Amino acid sequence: MKRVLKYLVIIFGLLLIGTLATGWYLVRDEAFLKSQLSSNTLKYTGRELKIQGPVKLSLGRTTTLEADDVHFANAPWSDEPDMAYAGRLKISIDLTSLFDDQIVFPFLSLVNCKVGLASNSDGQSNWEMGPEPPAEPSPQPMEQLPVVFRNLQIENCNLNLDAPTLEKPIDLKISSLSMQHLEDNRWESRADGSVNELPLSVEGWLSPFDAFIFGGPLDHEMKIALGELTLQSSGSVRDAKTGEGANLSTSIQGPDIGALLKTFSLPPLSEGAFDYQLNLNTTGQMTRLVLDGNLGNLDISANGELDRLIGPRTGNLQFSVDGPNLGALAKLFGIDGLVEDPFSQQADAGFDGNVISLKKAVLKTASDQLEIGGHINAQQGYPGTKLDVRLQSDEIGRWTTLLGQPPQTLGPLQLEGTAAIDANGLISIEAAVKQALTTLDVNGTLGNLPDTLSPDLNVSFRSPDASHLVAALSRATFPAAPLAIDGRLGLRNKQFTLGDFKIDLAGDQADINGRLNLENRYAGSDVELRLDIKNAGALGRRFGQDGLPDQPVQLGAQIKPDGNGLAFEVTDGNLGEIQIELNGRIPDLQQPLAIDGSFDVSLPRLSDLAVFLPDAQLPDAPFTARGNLESDDNSVQLKDVVVQLADDRATINGLLNLDNRYAGSDIHAELDIKSIGALSRRFGKEGLPDEPVKLTARVQPSGKGMAFELHDGNLRDIQVEVKGNIPDMAHPLVMDAAFDIDLPRLNDISFLMPGKELPDAPFSANGRLKNRQSKTELDQVRLTLGANKAEIYGDLLADNRFNLLIKASGPDASTLEKVIGQPMPAEAFSVSTQLDGGAGEFYFSNLEASLGQSRVGGNIELVLGDVTRLNGNIKAPQLDLSFWDTPTDAAEPEPKPAAKREWMFADTPVVERLPQGLEVQTNIQVDELIMSNTSLTDIELGIALTGQSLDVIPFRFSGVKGGSYQGSLRMDATGPRPKLDFEAAGKDIRVGIAAAPGQDPATFAPIELDIQLTGEGTTHREMASSVDGKIRIFQGSGQVAKAGLDLVFSDFMTQLFTTLNPFAKTSEYTQLDCAVFSADAVQGQVSVFPVIFHTEQLTILSEGTVDLHSEKMDLSFNTKPRTGLGLSAGVLINPLIKVGGRLTSPAIEMDPEETVKTTGLAVATVGISLLAKSLSDRFLSSADPCGDARKEIEKRDSAAN
Known part of the structure; x- marks a missing residue:
């Protein structure tokens, strides 16, 4: 201020x-x-x-x-x-x-x-504000x-x-x-206002005003009102600068000290009405001081005689304070953490020249008492001062709040101590602390005043269990075990000294001697350490660390500064059977890896280190590591560094420069493995060959990058040679290198891909990577696998992007079956494409591929990310899928029985079928598609998937025998209820549905169809239950193959067909004259009528309903032989059949011969009359049942429109 x-x-x-x-x-x-x-x-x-x-x-x-x-x-x-x-x-x-x-x-x-x-x-x-003023000499006393x-x-x-x-x-x-x-040096003032909304008024005078600065007599009269608080003071002082000769009276009054404290956001140290009086009366040279009254329920009183109020030289004073909240009172003076308990404090002090005698100073709470007695010499350095301190607490854990910790339960504590200052200002202390069974004894000196303290203390600590005490003081975890600490601690001029410092934790001991300089790079420090641990595992478990070996540990070490660095020596280091010897120095701690010295580590089993690497599978084999490190300025020379595991060895020599991007470094490494298979099995890896491996490598920094060379690399017949340079390690993909890899058989590296069968054919990879400033050019990169070849040209850019031309060809694609993982035809193939992109982006342009007579071309864009985008346009003059469409003669494994489904349309979300995070926009055009039993032409398929919307528009094709198909599918799930819209129209379609392999396409029955279906719902069941629309299918003359039915339809449908048409059991083909299928759906209620299957032997008529809400079905079938057909005695036609049950468990409910016996069918006989009444024979007696049915359907559709 x-x-x-x-x-x-x-x-x-x-x-x-x-x-x-x-x-x-x-x-x-x-x-x-x-x-x-x-x-x-x-x-x-x-x-x-x-x-x-x-x-x-x-x-x-x-x-x-x-x-x-x-x-x-x-x-x-x-x-x-x-x-x-x-x-x-x-x-x-x-x-x-x-x-x-x-x-x-x-x-x-x-x-x-x-x-x-x-x-x-x-x-x-x-x-x-402004610059700090320069230091000025002590000013001369002012006169005015x-x-x-x-x-x-x-x-x-x-x-x-x-x-x-x-x-x-x-x-x-x-x-x-x-x-x-005023002219007589009298200062008069009057003010009105407020403090934090409390009314304020001040009125009074002082004379003379400058007596506070220059001393001398002072008279005053002052009245201050703040809210309901009033302060009045009047009187005189003989010398305002020293407080001599005071005769004055001061009072302060108010109705509620608590409200006043709250107004100014002060700690709630008291509450209630307050009335305080301070009276000073001087008789002769002594001033009588009387302070009495109360601040609410906080009582403060003082009584005594002093020669002067400021810096008294003679007299005595008794002072006492009683209050309800010690913690709140302490907070008022900036001290946090004291207990908020009622308290009392008394002090009796005497003044004699420079000596202040504390006859009695006591601070009490209900369970604590602090006593201080002695005398203080107020001269500079406090020579001859001596204080006795005694502290007793019934629960010391309440006071851990002073350390920022929550209150604890620790039990009682007693402390007795003495602090003294001799004539030279040297502080000495002696203290004994007892807390339950824990004791601490400290004696020694703290240094000289007024200099910086430099303690030199003898410490003795004993505790049967220090865990609770440590946790209370620091929240740290410490084991519940006996702890003893003895030794000397010293600190002088930032140099820390430990003398015979011993730590014993339940028998595990550490001895520390020496000094540690905390500045000047620890210059002059010298620390000796010895450890004697009976059981490392038990010690680890005490600190909550499992897995350390139950082995003794002994260690002797010496550490001391060496110039700007550190010299160290570890002798007699052992952990069980592990032996460690280290001797060396770190020349500069700014380069901690620059170590000069030797090391020799020996383990009877590498697995002994598993306790330090719990997630690693370490082999049970002997391990050694030894060698020499020599540092010179900023470099480290590695000499004969040998790491050996059993009979396998790695040797490292060379120079490592720790400065200037490792410039000048040159590292040579040799690897000599007796059996790569045996080594891998030691680490739990199977499949590597039992062959020796030898390898020589060299690595050198080069500018901002790195040069590397790999030669004499061999694994059995595999030869590897690599030599190159990475100009800038910030862009590791930009490099200049040549490589040549030859494998007599690709399956020699099958151990790298467990479970993957690779071809037994020679493989080679060779070429060169050329650095061109900010990119790497792939030059003549060639791959061969048997007679198959591939070439890659292009650039790898510094920003992780690439543009590549890829070409591959071969005379026989079937030789790549093991690489691709799919059967391939024994035909020539070729692939060529321009591939551009970067991280997560792939753009295939000018894609051209051929396989046999198939030809495909186009462009594809694939972008990976939170939303994956797939866009493309594919055109194929001819696409032959007959190789994959033709059934093989090999017996397929018997499929596992599927779990029985309760619902055909489950109560599961519709949108889960739409891929999340995928956007697709593709168009596929195929001029001719060849399959095993048919061919299609002029195919066009468009697929658009965006968010929750799927469109398959267009989808059209033509048949090689004529006819065409056009359809569309739209699923819109952008609204609260997904919507489905499906349309299909076709005429004279001959696609070979229910055709046998190799069947002549000329015998395919042409199909005409008209399908319109809509629905909406959040689940598949809701969607099915809301279906509206119609299905119209008309089929002309042709052959229906029994083998085709088995391939297309379920076992139940195939059995139903043979039950209705017993001729299908003995004939490979059924000659179909015509067929009709008509169904209408209104809100999931499907009416099926009529369904006609008209063959050369018989006519089958069906009608009924399917409830997609409950998935119950009720279908009736009536079969009638064609007129003039002669039947053998072994052929029995079932005229009336009813199918019921549910879509997932259909059942033939009536069969007069009761011959339907199949797995999963529930068979029950009902009255024939009931079934007969539900069927009509109006189409069964017609010469053209399909034509009559079609007319009936068209009439019905016309009326509906």
């Missing part, structure tokens, strides 16, 4: 004195005057001063400046633009006083002003005040103070303030 006043005086002075320097002729130049005031303020404060209103300067012996709308800028970090604002400022100066020792401002007036004082979380305050304001008037002003430490800002509003410094 002193700096605030300082800068205010500077600003006011600049406002006047700076203007005089401009000269009399510039008085009326307002712009120049404002500019000078602003620039000088900026120079001295670093802040901008803006005067946006008029400025008036009146010169004379008393010179006056008046300015309106004055703004003073805030700190840069503040959200508020102005730190101070004045609507109107008027200030005058007595010019003649500039030549005296005291500058006089006769008048200062502020109207409508606002000042905001604030601090931020970084500890910065907005009143800190350098600046005097005679008359200060403030109207309607606001002062706001805010800081992170304040729960609520302090808002001071001044309605009016009048302060006058």
Whole structure:
């Protein structure tokens, strides 16, 4: 705040004195005057001063400046633009006083002003401005005040103070303030306003005002009212600077201290009415002090005699405090964490010259007591001071809040100690602490005052179980085991000393000796460490770490600085049978990998390290690692570094430069494996061959990149040679390299792909990768597999993109079956495409492929990501699928019986069938499609999948024997209920449905169809239950193959057909004259009528219903032999058949011969009369039943329209 006043005086002075320097002729130049005031303020404060209103300067012996709308800028970090604002400022100066020792401002007036004082979380305050003043010598004592304001008037002003430490800002509003410094040095003041909305009034006088600074007599009378609080004080002091000769009376009163504390967001240290009196009466040289009263339920009293109030030299004082909340009172003084319990405190002090005697100082709560006694010498360094301290607590865990920990249950604690300072200022302490069965004894010195403390202490700690104590103090986990610590701890000039420091945890011991310098790169440090652990596994389990071996550990180590680095030596290091010897140095700790030394590690079994690598499968085989490391400046020379596992060995030699991107490094490695199969089995990997592997490699940095060479690489007959360079390791795909790989058989590397059968054919890969600045060019990259060849040309770019031309061809695609994983025909093939893209992007353009007579071309775009996009246009002059469409003679395995489904259309979401995160836009055109028993022409198929919408439009084709088909499918799931719309129309279609393999297409029965179906629903069952539409199928003359029925239809449908047509059992083909199928659906209720199957032997008529809500079906079949047909005695026609049940479990419910016996069919006989009444023979007696049925259907459709 002193700096605030300082800068205010500077600003006011600049406002006047700076203007005089401009000269009399510039008085009326307002712009120049404002500019000078602003620039000088900026120079001295670093802040901008803006005067946006008029400025008036009146010169004379008393010179006056008046300015309106004055703004003073805030700190840069503040959200508020102005730190101070004045609507109107008027200030005058007595010019003649500039030549005296005291500058006089006769008048200062502020109207409508606002000042905001604030601090931020970084500890910065907005009143800190300008450069820090240079250190100045101690000033000479002043004889009078350098600046005097005679008359200060403030109207309607606001002062706001805010800081992170304040729960609520302090808002001071001044309605009016009048302060006058009279000629007799008497200061009178009167003010009205508010503090945080509490009314405020101040009235009083002081005389003389400067007695606080220069000493001497002071008289005063003051009255302050804040809300309902009143403070009154009056009296005199013989010397205001020392407090000698005080005769004054002060009182403070109010109805509720709690409300006042709440208003200012202060801790609730008390509540209730308060009335305090302070009386000082001087008789002779001694002043009687009496403080009595209460602040609500907080009582504070003091009584005694002192020669002076400030720095007393003789006298005594008794002081006591009793209150309801110790923690709240402590928070008022910035101390957090004390228990919020009722408390009492008493102190009795005596003063004799520089010595203060504490006869009795006690702080009590219900379960705690702190006592301090002794004497303090107030001279510099406190020589001869001695204090005795005693602390007793019934539950010390309540006080862990002082350490930021939650309260604990630890039990009682006792502490007794002494602190003393000798004549030279050396502090010595001796203390004994007991907490339950835990003890701590400390004695030694803490260093000399006023120098920095440098403790040198002997410590002895014993605890049968320190886990609870450690957890309470640090929240750390510590084992519940006996702990003992003994030794000497010292700290001087940032050098830490440990003398015979021993730690014993349940028999496991660590001895530490030496010194550790905490600065100058630890120069002069020297630490010796010895460990003797009886069982590493047991120790690990104490700290919650499982898996360490149940083996003893012994270790001796010495560590000490060496120049800018560190020298170390580990001797007698062993963990069970593991032996460790290390001897070396790290020349510079800034390069911790630059190690100079030797190492030798021996393990009887590598699996002994499994405790440190629990997820690794380490072999049960002997392991050694040894070698030498030599460091020179920023490089490390590796010499004869050998790592050996059983009989397999790796040897490393070379130079590793740790600076300048490893420039100059050169690493050679040799690998000698007796059996790669045996080595892999040690690590749990099967399938590698039992063959030796030898390999020599060399790696060298080259500029920003790396040169590499792999030679003499062989695994059995596999030969590998690679040599190249990566110019920039930031782009590892951009490289310059040549490679040549030859395998006599590709299946020699089948061990790399377990479960994958590879061809038994020679394989080679060779070529060159050429670096071309920001890309790598693939030059003559060739792959061969037997007689099949592939070539790759193009570029790998630095941004992980690529553009490649890929070509492949071969005389026999069947040789690639094992690579592709699909049967392939023994025909020549070729593939050529331009492949461009990058990470997750693939663009196939100018794609051309052939296989036998098949030809395919087009463009495909595949983009992977949160949404995968597949776009393409495919055109095929001819596509022969007969190889995959022709049934093989090989016996197929018997399929596993599928789980019985309860519903044909399950109650599952429809949209789950639409791929999520996939967008497709494709168009496929095939001029001729060849299949095993038919051919189609002019095929066009369009597929569009976007979000929740699927369109298959168009879908059309023609038959080689004539006829055409056109259809569309649309699934729109963008709304709350997915919608389905399917249409199909065809005429004279001969696609060979229910045809036998090899059947002449000329015998296919032509089909004409008209299908229109719509539906909607969130589940498949809802969708089926809402189906509306019709199905019309008319079939002409042709042959129906029994083998084709078996291939297309289910076992039930095939059995039903042979039951209705017993001739199908003995004949390979059924000669069909015509067939009709008609069905209408309204909201899932399907009416089937008529269905006619008219063969050369008989006519079958069917009608009925299917309820897609319940999936129940009720279909009736009537079979009648053709007129004039002679039947053999072995042929029995079932005239009346009824099919019921549900779609997933249909049943022939009536068969007069009861001969239908098949798995999964429920057979039940019902009355023939019931079935007969449901059938009509109007079509059975017709010479052209299909034609009559068609006319009936067209008539019905016409009436419906």
